[in-house]
Amino acid sequence: MSPAPELTAADACMSERLSCSACCGIFNYKGGDAERRAWVTENTRQFLALDISAAVNIVQYRKGREAVTLPNRVRDDIYVCPFVGFVDGQNQRTGCLLHPQGSPHPQISLWPHPQNFSFYGEGICLSYDCLAKDRKVYRADFFAWANAVSVFAYARLASDHTLHRALQRFAGNDIDLQRFYTAVAGLYERYRVVTTSFEDIERVLPGSAEELCHFLAERIDSRNAAQLGDELRAAYAACRAHS
Numbered sequence: 657m658s659p660a661p662e663l664t665a666a667d668a669c670m671s672e673r674l675s676c677s678a679c680c681g682i683f684n685y686k687g688g689d690a691e692r693r694a695w696v697t698e699n700t701r702q703f704l705a706l707d708i709s710a711a712v713n714i715v716q717y718r719k720g721r722e723a724v725t726l727p728n729r730v731r732d733d734i735y736v737c738p739f740v741g742f743v744d745g746q747n748q749r750t751g752c753l754l755h756p757q758g759s760p761h762p763q764i765s766l767w768p769h770p771q772n773f774s775f776y777g778e779g780i781c782l783s784y785d786c787l788a789k790d791r792k793v794y795r796a797d798f799f800a801w802a803n804a805v806s807v808f809a810y811a812r813l814a815s816d817h818t819l820h821r822a823l824q825r826f827a828g829n830d831i832d833l834q835r836f837y838t839a840v841a842g843l844y845e846r847y848r849v850v851t852t853s854f855e856d857i858e859r860v861l862p863g864s865a866e867e868l869c870h871f872l873a874e875r876i877d878s879r880n881a882a883q884l885g886d887e888l889r890a891a892y893a894a895c896r897a898h899s
């Protein structure tokens with residue numbers, strides 16, 4: 657049996673069908689999910705067409721894609737890596753086009769450390785571990801919800817360690833939170849919330865559904881926090897009523 661390949665930042669939250677890539681900056685790319693999908697598709701198309709036996713081609717790819725990617729960021733202090741691509745051949749699962757084992761490029765094994773062509777480099781890409789995954793804080797209903805949603809909806813919430821750590825504190829197993837996840841993911845998409853998985857680690861986690869809804873509403877749009885808080889509380893209450 658061959659050893660399991662090391663996980664890289666982009667692969668940290670992969671399932672059979674879905675993956676995350678939030679830490680690679682995918683949600684800091686400006687636009688809606690249609691633009692995001694088009695950007696990942698174009699990264700993949702261009703990278704797979706390269707002859708990567710020559711280092712210069714990888715370097716030029718990075719320069720060319722950064723030129724269209726970096727001016728199109730929501731936040732200038734967060735990098736967006738142009739080596740995020742679709743790695744499953746079906747434009748479904750995102751991942752690292754430079755991953756030594758997971759890249760779909762047939763020449764990737766020519767390079768012992770291909771991620772060193774990236775901005776972060778292999779040392780960071782291979783070792784970074786998302787807090788939510790590291791602490792194993794996902795609930796079973798989160799994975800049940802993930803079975804029926806898009807890769808981007810899944811990734812937005814998979815990377816949100818505050819959400820999952822807070823729910824672990826107060827939500828019991830007698831409540832099914834799938835409606836709540838749908839509401840949060842929908843608001844994150846609508847308000848273009850940037851989630852990366854390395855947001856500040858709050859010292860005090862929300863300790864109740866009320867506090868969590870307030871926290872999320874402030875994060876989504878502090879100017880509309882009252883109305884957003886109501887939406888989130890209603891979604892949480894609906895979960896209670898249907899559980």
Ligand code: SF4
Nearest residue numbers: 666680737752774781
């Ligand atoms: S090279 Fe880019 S896509 Fe790959 S793991 Fe690093 S940051 Fe993510």
